[in-house]
Amino acid sequence: EAGVAQSPRYKIIEKRQSVAFWCNPISGHATLYWYQQILGQGPKLLIQFQNNGVVDDSQLPKDRFSAERLKGVDSTLKIQPAKLEDSAVYLCASSLDITGGSETQYFGPGTRLLVL
Amino acid sequence: AQSVAQPEDQVNVAEGNPLTVKCTYSVSGNPYLFWYVQYPNRGLQFLLKYITGDNLVKGSYGFEAEFNKSQTSFHLKKPSALVSDSALYFCAVRDGGYQKVTFGIGTKLQVIP
Numbered sequence: 119e120a121g122v123a124q125s126p127r128y129k130i131i132e133k134r135q136s137v138a139f140w141c142n143p144i145s146g147h148a149t150l151y152w153y154q155q156i157l158g159q160g161p162k163l164l165i166q167f168q169n170n171g172v173v174d175d176s177q178l179p180k181d182r183f184s185a186e187r188l189k190g191v192d193s194t195l196k197i198q199p200a201k202l203e204d205s206a207v208y209l210c211a212s213s214l215d216i217t218g219g220s221e222t223q224y225f226g227p228g229t230r231l232l233v234l
Numbered sequence: 235a236q237s238v239a240q241p242e243d244q245v246n247v248a249e250g251n252p253l254t255v256k257c258t259y260s261v262s263g264n265p266y267l268f269w270y271v272q273y274p275n276r277g278l279q280f281l282l283k284y285i286t287g288d289n290l291v292k293g294s295y296g297f298e299a300e301f302n303k304s305q306t307s308f309h310l311k312k313p314s315a316l317v318s319d320s321a322l323y324f325c326a327v328r329d330g331g332y333q334k335v336t337f338g339i340g341t342k343l344q345v346i347p
Contacts (some may be wrong), residue, residue, distance in 0.1 A: 129277070155335075158339070159339055160238075160324055160337035160338050160339045160340050161278070161337045162337070163326070163334055163335065163336075166334065174334050176334075209277055209278070211277075212277075218315075221270075222280045222283060223268075223278075223280070223335070224280070225270075225277035225278040225279070226277050226326075227275075227277045228276075228277050229278055
């Protein structure tokens, strides 16, 4: 079974530029998550999708971050414009379903973003 | 609001010795508790979880964790540490009545040969 795929693996941009990350979850997984992991911290949930609907985006900085999962499969996270403090690893995860809350999340390798 | 605390930034243990990585949590409902491991330049990997039932949960790579409701703890343990266990370990909690998972800040485990 293929795991969660993410691209690119690394990205370096200058502040005020735009950047987009792509995630393809495990086949059949209804729930998709985007996390931001700043160095020395635990992952912070940015947005959570159930199929193509948003379940939680309370910690997404909506003035600059956006995400979509149009067909309920792969997803794109965008930052526009980027700030220095956006430098982090962006992790995508997926799980079968969020019903009951006990399901395991499977993580991709992450995209490491450096904003100069 | 739910929260997770990992009180130790780093744990050092000699190879072959038992290891413990500590985690405490706070939720309003029934907790769902998870442990994940992160190796350098890789994503998080699931180790084990507690949902209900037996307080001692066994997981991957010989790890286990004990759920203690009175102490609101979910410490990760292994009877005999391996050098290959050296990694970053994250505890996470989900309130049974709410869907977001909250992660701790992580504990770096260093197993010394």
